[in-house]
Amino acid sequence: MKTRTRLALASLSATTAVVVAFIVPTTPAIAHGTMSDPASRVYTCKNEGPETPKSDACKAAVAAGGTQAYYDWNEVSLLEAGGRHRQLIPDGKLCSAGRDKYRGLDLQRADWPAKRVSPGPLTVTYHASAPHSNSNFEFYITRDGWSPTQPLRWSDLVHIQTFNGQNPSTFTNWTLNIPNRSGRHIIYSIWQRVVGSNEAFYTCSDVDFGGGTTTPPTTTTTTRPPVTTTTTTQPPVGGTWAAGTTYSVGNRVTYNGVNYECQLAHTAISGWEPPATPALWRRL
Amino acid sequence: MRFFLLALAFVVSGCAATQPDAVLRGDPLDVMFLQMMLPHHQQGVEMVALARDRAQNEELRMLAAAIAQTQATEAETMKGWLTSWGEPLTAPPDSHTGHGGMRQSDPEEVARLTALRGAEFDQRLLNVMIAHQDDAVQMARWETGSGANPEVKDLADRIDKSRTAQIGMMKKFLDRA
The missing domain is CATH 2.70.50.50 (chitin-binding protein cbp21)
Known part of the structure; x- marks a missing residue:
């Protein structure tokens, strides 16, 4: 690489050398x-x-x-x-x-x-x-x-x-x-x-800094987040693909007018649209 | 000028012993993103694969399987691009030292996970995968922000979105445990 760089630099005009110095x-x-x-x-x-x-x-x-x-x-x-x-x-x-x-x-x-x-x-x-x-x-x-x-x-x-x-x-x-x-x-x-x-x-x-307000006792109140119950929405057959829906193998969806069949059980998320995830969806 | 650009690509992409015959070259940043993402993907797949026999939470097992499969497909796409550009699939070991090396989970982590079962395994895998996918989001945003190839940037955008959504799901699993 060193030879290549030297060769390349040697063939450069002064102005281009500035560009290289900036780009590299x-x-x-x-x-x-x-x-x-x-x-x-x-x-x-x-x-x-x-x-x-x-x-x-x-x-x-x-x-x-x-x-x-x-x-x-x-x-x-x-x-x-x-x-x-x-x-x-x-x-x-x-x-x-x-x-x-x-x-x-x-x-x-x-x-x-x-x-x-x-x-x-x-x-x-x-x-x-x-x-x-x-x-x-x-x-x-x-x-x-x-x-x-x-x-x-x-x-x-x-x-x-x-x-x-x-x-x-x-x-x-x-x-x-x-x-x-x-x-x-x-x-x-x-x-x-x-x-x-x-x-x-x-x-x-x-x-x-010391002094100032007395350090309040550390109240370890572990705030439990509200339990969110996951509603496993059964997709209607032939429904439109929707993020948040849990699909089982064999479920069919439409995405941008194209039909797909689920190949692997999963909960759909943004970024996992059917055309981009052949591992999850088979185009029909 | 053509030689200059080629030489520049060598300098920027880590001066690898790439095939000298290759004419098509990816943008240096796209190449580096892919070369860094590939091993990161593989390590992620290795970790989620452990869930099948160890996880207690069924939803986690389902998510882990889907992550393993989708990342394997993405890896094939990424390999395809690098190969078509005549670039090595991984950068030479020292070429990223200037870039601080790979963002990678501790390889010992796989061993730690392997030793766990049930709820303990679930908690550790969730935390490790949240961290792992959070790193992927960072790399993806780097590519979408500074990369060049629209297809690579498009994949990076899907990586950003899907990993962000996965992190959201995994945090919910942790809260419920």
Whole structure:
């Protein structure tokens, strides 16, 4: 490959070389990382051990969403973010980046392991297992009066500082000027890659300023969601294909005027339309 | 210029020892998406296949079987594209290091799942598959957002929709357990 590249580059005019320099890094490089100090929630639970969490918060997070998130601690990211963080991530899901894989990180609890901090300069460290150049790092802290037992909303975040055009190494430090706060807060960060990828990474690090409101006792009210009874709708013979319907082998449906017969029992979902799923439907 | 584009495709798609005779080339991002999706698909199929003999929840067994079959068909389509473009089915091992490697479930996970039965198996498989399909959604959105080939983007869109719907179903199964 090296020979090929050299040959190709040698035959290029200066202007084309600029184009190449621009195009080549657009390879969708996937970086990886999270805040290691103050440790992000995912970093804390990963360090406790995904199968053997120690803190009540990590135990609850694993119980709520499984262990995989903590093996993939460095991927709390959106591949196609491209700066649209507020548009893509709903309020209440900022710590998981709105991803179901990481839903355990959104638990509203006052006992997430937290670093004791004070207002003033604070050196933070980002652990990038795959660091990439040309990145912007934004740091935020929750507003005065926010409580960890409330959902974290975008409007709860107060901007501290943004570092543009960064070339992170495996461990990168920045010094933030932390404003006055009391009690528990979250330092939130966004790592947006700028060249070569739209990928962005999100972190929630719990910090404790001490004093302030007394930590409310952790009420472990396991809210049971209402039991939704699945009504297995028997499809009328010759009915129109519909997502949510459970089909048995031999059931017949119409989709866009074409008839299909079910080949494998399943509940229909969007993306599994009959013409696209020959494994499920046979065209008649 | 033609040589330049070819060389560029080599650089971008991971400089593999691809068949030098191949004239048709897929867009580099489409190629990488497919090369990353294929092993991800296969691992997913391997995990859901365990449900047949181990799952307690009948609805989960039904979903697992449908996932296994639909993903196997999708994999054939993806292989077909890569083959027709003269691209290898998997990228050379080191070509994705710059891309942080594959998003893949821990291979040990299959072993952990294999050891479980009944309700314990169901819970673990559901959580692992939610995570696995959530990764697939991310990759699919990357392709639909930045890919080139309309057919590949169309498949990516169906992957996005179907995995999102599967995650919704699996979360319901977990809530009911």
